[in-house]
Amino acid sequence: MTQSVVVDFNNLPEGCIANILSFTSPRDVCRLSLLSSTFRSAAQSDAVWNKFLPSDFHTILSQSSSLSLPSKKDLFLYLCQKPLLIDDGKKSFQLDKVYGKKCYMLSARNLFIVWGDTPRYWRWTSLPDARFSEVAELRSVCWLEIRGWINTGMLSPETLYGAYLVFKPNPSGFYGFDYQLVEVSIGIAGGENRKRNVFLDAERGRRLRYQIVPRRAGTGIFNRARFLAPVEAPPVEDNDSLDLQHPKERADEWLEVELGEFFNDGQEDKELEMGVYEIKSGDWKGGLLVQGIEIRPKRTPIN
Template identity: 25%
Template sequence: MGASLSSLTESNGSSNGGGPGFGDIPESCVVCVFLYLTPPEICNLARLNRAFRGAASSDSVWESKLPSNYHDILNLMPPERHQNLTKKDIFALLSRPFPFDDGNKALWLDRVTGRVCMSISAKGMAITGIEDRRYWNWVPTEESRFHVVAYLQQIWWFEVDGVIKFPFPADIYTLSFRIHLGKFSKRLGRRVCSFEHTHGWDIKPVRFEFSTSDGQQASTQCCLDATQQDNANGNHKRSCWIEYKVGQFIVKESDPTTEVRFSMKQIDCTHSKGGLCVDCVSIIPSDLKDRRRIGVLK
């Protein structure tokens, strides 16, 4: 029944004048049109008519939306998950974040631009003193993509290091740390924050750094807690997740593989600090990042 009805509507579906119109563009031309549109627009237009639906499933359209080295990304998954998939299904698969490296890292494609985004959990980083429960704890939470964050009670030597080696496609990326001051929990369905351990972050700034295998580096310093002057206009650095932008790096080609080492340090041992959650490091194409800027510090 569906077929008969849709053929009825399509035969009437040409332009007002009765002659052939926009709706009669052959499928191969629609493919060409789709090269200029974004994946959400293509999926939406697939409903338009038969030619558009056929073109919206064609491999040549979706191959142009995938990053040039998408095979490297697929290799991170078990092969049975991506065998025999069309290019469209591969895009759909990769546009949802998927974990790799024991679930300590996640990678996904931006749905609109098809560019590679990555996130590295605190679980996948080297944290000084992490094995001592007097200093650090793992706190399960829904607020993290990885469902767990590292919570610091108190420490003198605060150091978090990490490294990622991946054939990033050519682009400009921004690296940032996602940090929350204070401990949060749910009480009677409401989110509450406690700052009982939070201290020491207003005394000296934390130093964020990264360097890449081809010699690019960046560093930045920032006081994680509001100093006394800031406090006058209310403390904006508490009770929310803040992404601390460290800097940008440029990848010219996906080969050779880019290695990025990043770190966050506050190792002035004259004062202790604590009461802080570390979630992840994210590596995201810079203009995507700017588009959704939320609480990013320059």
């Protein structure tokens, strides 16, 4: 015959409670800190928040200007709320506030942009609302190609990541992207990349609900021309061959569009490659302001 044992956690030593909390998540720690003064005190412990910081956070912090905060909790919260510029200002580092996973953004200067250093096609400018000192401004090209790479060893292991182009239209003029599909890709460099099509024109892309489909008509020349008419297209959101996505507004008032997702198993270091291409139409386009490519964890539905 067994007897149930009821444990009053409040009677446990604070160090023991802190050790238990370190096996949960940052969100759980904040919730559990409301249970009692003992839990609240344990939830402030450096031993708890040190577990939520990445093991290489000292190396990451060394790439930025000196940062002095009174506790590990303060450091964690700071890195969740404010991107830290690293790599001479060409990248930013941040933590996901729910699970403490690593997030990076590659600045436009850290990307490969075809003709990016040719003033006729692109120019580099500064914007007050940008994270980095420079953004790339597309003046006019017929061949749009942007690529970026990041080593998977920099990312959190056992984590599903999404990659996002962060951009916005130039208020002084944005053209060539209306109804124009742009190809994006993600995958291990040198391997097979997953590709999809997206829109960079947020407004017109969102309104694209029709496609030209020839109706049945007579065989004469005039009949064929006269009876072409817009027919409502089937929904494309779940079509694997045309996984069309539209830009979404971010909290910082820039736009982003997902390039794809990648599961980092953490087994070995590889180069993750991401790309944005519009090289098929031959149409001239311009007015795109590119801040960079962000790589961040994707939340599960329960979050």
